[in-house]
Amino acid sequence: MALLEIRDVVKRFGDFTAVNHVSLSVEAGEFFTLLGPSGCGKTTLLRMLAGFEQPDSGELLLDGKSLNGVPPEKRPVHTVFQSYALFPHMTVQQNVAFPLKMAGVAPDQIKARVAEVLEDVRLQQFATRMPSELSGGQRQRVAIARALVNRPRVLLLDEPLSALDAKLREQMQLELINLQKEVGITFIYVTHDQGEALALSHRIAVMSQGQVEQLDAPENIYSYPKSRFVADFIGQCNLLDATIRSVSAERMQIEIEGVGTLDTLPVAGATVGQKGTLALRPEKIKLGASVATGNADEVHFKGKVHDCLYLGDVTVYIVELENGMLIETMLPNAAPGRARFFDDNDQVELAWRFDAGHFVLA
Structure with missing residues (x-):
């Protein structure tokens, strides 16, 4: 059984259909990317997985259990936003610890888990710094550490590299690949950047007008596009x-x-x-x-x-x-x-x- 299943999901905003009968599955430990131009439905689909939007029809299942109607805080799913959304008045350590405090985890466990996840993202030496004292790439790693500290089943990433310059973006792509291998958590990644999707993903779902045009490995999507849109959009x-x-x-x-x-x-x-x-x-x-x-x-x-x-x-x-x-x-x-x-x-x-x-x- 796949870790995550999306079954015939539809989401409308008034007369506009943002997601139009989408079905796909994501395996445990997979780096899965939703790729497409602005307005194709990829972010709406991610927001439904996070619980910020509810589907009008269809079903979302995690480990075979329906997520429909489950509030965001009750889902074993965390989101890394494009803006990172760090608390500016908290240190790196405090930012990462915040979800554990909200969950009522014991202080000694919080200290150990924060230290562990900061080591995963190689930020141990920055634990006492404020977000304003960090580079863009370091702030992104703090956001990922905060999302990982509760050990979610799935990590959702909404265009997390789009604000970085080209060279730093390339460095962070390599870091994301290595981090995903190390922690073994399923990543679902949203981007409009074709090169980024090809570099990072095990599989890519190319979306257009609310539907999946092609779902395949990066090399197959690049070399064997199934539609003119995919051929034109990829590279x-x-x-x-x-x-x-x-x-x-x-x-x-x-x-x-x-x-x-x-x-x-x-x-x-x-x-x-x-x-x-x-x-x-x-x-x-x-x-x-x-x-x-x-x-x-x-x-x-x-x-x-x-x-x-x-x-x-x-x-x-x-x-x-x-x-x-x-x-x-x-x-x-x-x-x-x-x-x-x-x-x-x-x-x-x-x-x-x-x-x-x-x-x-x-």
Whole structure:
């Protein structure tokens, strides 16, 4: 049995349906992420798990027992908010101890458990400091320690890294991964940041308009999106509208308007004449002044550099094909002394293997 089950849950606010018949399950010890754009329903779903909102229909179960109608303070579930919500007049130690005092735990037990959880988040030396004396990353760890001190079955995290700068956010991602492994508590994490979700999660539920578009491991969501929305939302992706012209067990031939026919991998349920989208990641495309031909498994196109974006480790190139279509690709900036390989209007050639893209049915 899964630790947490969400069964056909619906939540409306007036005429707006924020969560629309969502069903999913979360296993014990899992780092599970709810991912999607603003307004997709992910935070509303988290608030229902926390007990701050009640579903209009459907059921939430933890260890097989219904959470419907159970107030937040009676649930073995704690929440870490985006703002951290620390008490500014209390020390780190006092902030972390607060939930235990409210629960009536004996003072000697409070001292031992606070020391234990501060060690888990590596803040022992900051126990007597005030929140104002801490960095953003340290305050975030205090908030997590306070949420963990009561040993909840599930820890809910509502965009806890969004207020941090990019470098600190990356450091905290690694800390969260390690902390979750150490304490073994189930994490349910809400974010709109695709990279963050891919880096942290065991599984991701991609949400749109109150529904789950795809629930899978990060590598499957990235490489095998089940809808055009998922392909477009997760990372950078070329989306090439096409029509299926033939289907076999090993290959499928598609026609892209203005480009021509090319082979790709077949997908379940594909039929001749059906429309869809070839989702092609930029890093799967070869780029060069010329690309060696003769490989029957590759398609080749000529074009010119329309634009480029230098990102430090890589440069993203937007290539305009001879028919005017724009294709995004990228190259690592690995050559010493060179920032990028091509400039605007340089003549180039693109190539990719037939199995580089993933066809999404319309």
